[in-house]
Amino acid sequence: MEKRKWTIFLVCLTVLFLKTEFSHGERAAQGLDRIILAQSAPDDEDFEDELSFVEEGVPDPLESINRAFFIFNDKLYFWVLKPVTRGYKAVVPEKARLGIGNFFTNLAFPVRFVNCLLQGKVGAASEEFGSFILNSVAGMGGLFDIAGDAGIRRYDEDLDQSLATFGFGPGFYINWPFLGPSTLRGSFGSLGDGYLNPVPYLDSTGTILAVESVKVVNHTSFRIGDYESLKRAALDPYVALKDAYYQNRLKKIKE
Amino acid sequence: MGKRSQLSWLVVLVLALLPASVYAGTPTEQLKDTTDKILAIVTDPALKDESKAQERKALIRKAVDERFDWEELSRRALGRHWAGRTEEEKKTFVDLFGKLLERTYLDKVEGYSGEKVSYVGETVDGEYSTVEARVLTAQKTEVPVLYRMKKKGSEWMVYDISIEGVSLVANYRSQFQSILARSSYDELVRTLRERTKEK
Numbered sequence: 001m002e003k004r005k006w007t008i009f010l011v012c013l014t015v016l017f018l019k020t021e022f023s024h025g026e027r028a029a030q031g032l033d034r035i036i037l038a039q040s041a042p043d044d045e046d047f048e049d050e051l052s053f054v055e056e057g058v059p060d061p062l063e064s065i066n067r068a069f070f071i072f073n074d075k076l077y078f079w080v081l082k083p084v085t086r087g088y089k090a091v092v093p094e095k096a097r098l099g100i101g102n103f104f105t106n107l108a109f110p111v112r113f114v115n116c117l118l119q120g121k122v123g124a125a126s127e128e129f130g131s132f133i134l135n136s137v138a139g140m141g142g143l144f145d146i147a148g149d150a151g152i153r154r155y156d157e158d159l160d161q162s163l164a165t166f167g168f169g170p171g172f173y174i175n176w177p178f179l180g181p182s183t184l185r186g187s188f189g190s191l192g193d194g195y196l197n198p199v200p201y202l203d204s205t206g207t208i209l210a211v212e213s214v215k216v217v218n219h220t221s222f223r224i225g226d227y228e229s230l231k232r233a234a235l236d237p238y239v240a241l242k243d244a245y246y247q248n249r250l251k252k253i254k255e
Numbered sequence: 256m257g258k259r260s261q262l263s264w265l266v267v268l269v270l271a272l273l274p275a276s277v278y279a280g281t282p283t284e285q286l287k288d289t290t291d292k293i294l295a296i297v298t299d300p301a302l303k304d305e306s307k308a309q310e311r312k313a314l315i316r317k318a319v320d321e322r323f324d325w326e327e328l329s330r331r332a333l334g335r336h337w338a339g340r341t342e343e344e345k346k347t348f349v350d351l352f353g354k355l356l357e358r359t360y361l362d363k364v365e366g367y368s369g370e371k372v373s374y375v376g377e378t379v380d381g382e383y384s385t386v387e388a389r390v391l392t393a394q395k396t397e398v399p400v401l402y403r404m405k406k407k408g409s410e411w412m413v414y415d416i417s418i419e420g421v422s423l424v425a426n427y428r429s430q431f432q433s434i435l436a437r438s439s440y441d442e443l444v445r446t447l448r449e450r451t452k453e454k
Binding site for chain 1 (some may be wrong): 293355358359361363366375393394419420421422425426427429430431432434443446447452
């Protein structure tokens with residue numbers, strides 16, 4: 001089993017390497033796009049502004065597999081997650097769901113804390129620490145965001161963002177079944193952050209699954225309608241999701 | 256002339272030299288005006304009824320048209336493919352894309368239930384400006400919204416919105432590129448037509 005994990009890891013690295021190689025070609029093509037844009041834009045000012053937010057998209061060599069998983073996740077949402085969440089919402093009042101949400105956010109403190117430090121954001125790390133202590137002690141184990149009410153904020157950092165700060169490119173887009181949009185770098189990030197999540201250290205697999213499920217369903221209970229909205233607004237929902245994921249990531253990395 | 260009247264002459268002179276657009280309002284003020292107008296329509300009890308739906312939509316559409324530059328938005332969303340299109344094609348595209356966006360916007364805005372909107376920042380660079388707003392949701396989270404605007408006469412017109420860092424123009428551009436890469440412009444227009452026919 002160990003050997004298998006290493007093999008997969010090495011295959012991923014190799015692919016990442018290859019990707020970097022022939023993404024030069026893609027970058028060249030995108031450079032060409034900008035030149036064409038320059039020649040076609042009559043207004044110089046407009047061109048300047050255009051360039052300022054023409055971001056490179058994330059490479060997607062696995063598009064056909066990703067699209068297949070997109071359809072899978074789509075069905076999973078409508079046939080399983082959404083009905084379960086609706087049932088959950090009907091039984092659990094909003095205040096309780098907010099509390100549960102706060103609890104899990106508080107539990108994710110190690111991930112945010114460590115990654116703030118990794119990125120040299122010491123001030124943010126100390127604010128996170130303060131928030132964690134205050135909420136855990138005075139906020140009934142994290143159910144209440146006392147710190148938030150007092151103006152102490154949290155910083156949504158993770159390993160994907162830390163790796164990006166170190167200079168790692170995203171690699172390429174991976175749309176995981178169940179887990180949803182990510183990148184090669186993001187997936188390693190999630191793997192790493194996983195070690196800082198206390199839940200997998202619980203004793204029985206049954207409990208772990210139950211807790212993680214509650215986390216997901218509770219989180220979704222505030223977001224029913226978002227995915228449907230994206231689909232309605234999009235001509236190609238797969239691309240819309242991929243682009244939205246990537247743009248949002250870029251923003252988070254910048255902060 | 257006394258010192259006092261010299262000063263008043265100076266003031267009059269300076270005021271006369273200022274461009275008229277200074278009085279039209281800052282980007283934030285103009286945006287806030289339009290947003291307030293739209294939210295007032297959405298929360299108006301007299302327009303709540305189903306029978307008033309068409310009227311409500313028409314009023315919202317009118318307010319939105321005052322602030323959103325559909326052509327600029329469409330041009331940027333189509334990116335490098337805009338230049339090669341005929342005037343007729345451009346007009347059709349702006350019309351269809353506008354319909355799609357309008358429908359999306361109406362859906363979103365009709366779900367408004369009193370969330371507080373605060374305007375936290377503005378940058379102006381010649382003809383371009385950005386306004387940052389924050390929407391406070393019921394779950395006490397703040398959603399950052401960035402408006403990009405361009406000056407047209409005395410009005411600041413929106414040509415892009417970014418929600419949580421996701422630019423509307425960029426998002427549609429990537430979708431359009433993808434469709435154009437594997438089919439044709441006519442196919443894109445056909446898809447747009449199909450999507451805007453539903454409802």
